[in-house]
Amino acid sequence: MALVYRSLVTAIVILHLVAMAGGMELGETTEKSAHHLRVGLLVSLATIFIHSLAFAYFLGTGFWIRAFARASRAATTWEERHSQWMKARGYPWLYLAAVFPAAVAITGSLSDTGRLTGGWHAALASASFLVQIAVFFLVPPMMRRNAALMDDLAQTHHVPQPGTEDMEALLEKERAEALPPLFQLSRVLLFGAFNLLILWAYLRFGTETLRGVALWPFASASSGLVILGIGLNARHDPDHPASAVAAWTRGVLFGGFLFSILTGFHYLLTA
Numbered sequence: 001m002a003l004v005y006r007s008l009v010t011a012i013v014i015l016h017l018v019a020m021a022g023g024m025e026l027g028e029t030t031e032k033s034a035h036h037l038r039v040g041l042l043v044s045l046a047t048i049f050i051h052s053l054a055f056a057y058f059l060g061t062g063f064w065i066r067a068f069a070r071a072s073r074a075a076t077t078w079e080e081r082h083s084q085w086m087k088a089r090g091y092p093w094l095y096l097a098a099v100f101p102a103a104v105a106i107t108g109s110l111s112d113t114g115r116l117t118g119g120w121h122a123a124l125a126s127a128s129f130l131v132q133i134a135v136f137f138l139v140p141p142m143m144r145r146n147a148a149l150m151d152d153l154a155q156t157h158h159v160p161q162p163g164t165e166d167m168e169a170l171l172e173k174e175r176a177e178a179l180p181p182l183f184q185l186s187r188v189l190l191f192g193a194f195n196l197l198i199l200w201a202y203l204r205f206g207t208e209t210l211r212g213v214a215l216w217p218f219a220s221a222s223s224g225l226v227i228l229g230i231g232l233n234a235r236h237d238p239d240h241p242a243s244a245v246a247a248w249t250r251g252v253l254f255g256g257f258l259f260s261i262l263t264g265f266h267y268l269l270t271a
Helices: 001-022 030-071 079-087 092-112 118-158 166-175 182-206 216-234 244-270
Strands: none
Touching: 001 030, 001 118, 001 182, 030 079, 030 092, 079 092, 079 118, 092 118, 092 182, 182 216, 182 244, 216 244
C-alpha cells in the first residue's frame, strides 16, 4: 500500500504543477479561465479522493487488527500499537492534504468572480502543493510500519480452526457482543445527513453556476436521514434501548429541529 500510495501522491504533485502552471498563464480570455477552473476542480477532487484512501487504509487495518486480536485472544496492546499512527507526525498532514485542495477550489471560484483577491487563491494553491510534498515523505513510512505490525500479529498469534470447539465458543461470544445491525446503520445515516449539507454548502458557496441551488431538497433529505438515524440509534441501542414511541419521537424532534434551523438559515440568505 505504501508504494501504491506514494505513486498516487506523485501523480497528485504533478497535477498540482500542471494546474499552477495554467493559473500563471491566465489571460483575459474566458477560454483559458474556464480550462484552468476545470483542471483545478479535477485536481482538487482527485487529491481528496486519493488521501481518503489513506484514511480508509488505516481504519480498515485497524478493524482487521482488532478482529484478529479478539479472535486469537491476543492482548489489547496490538490495538494500542496500531492506534499510534494517529500520534505520528504524518497524521495531521493527512488532514491538511485533504482540506487544502477543497479550499483552493473554493477560493479559485471566488477569485474568478471577483469576490476574493487572486492572492488568496495563489497562496492556498502553493500551500497545498507543499503539503502534498510533505505527505509524500511522511505517510508511506507509517503504512510500512502498520503492515509490519499486521505481519507480526499474524505470525505471533493464530485464530481457532473452523469446526473446533474454540471456534464455536468464539462465534458465540462474538454474536453476544456484536452491535445490532440497525444500530450500526444509524451511524451511517447520520453521517450521510451531514454530507448532504456539506454538498449543498459547496454548491452554494464554492461554485458560480450552481449558486442558486435550493436548500430545501438537501434540508428535507438530511432531516429525513436524521429522523431515521436518531430513531434507529435509540431503538436498537445495545445498552439502553428505548421503546418504539420514545425512539421515533426523539428522531422526529431532532429532525424537525434541524429542518427548522436550515429553513431559517435559508431565509436569512435569501432575504
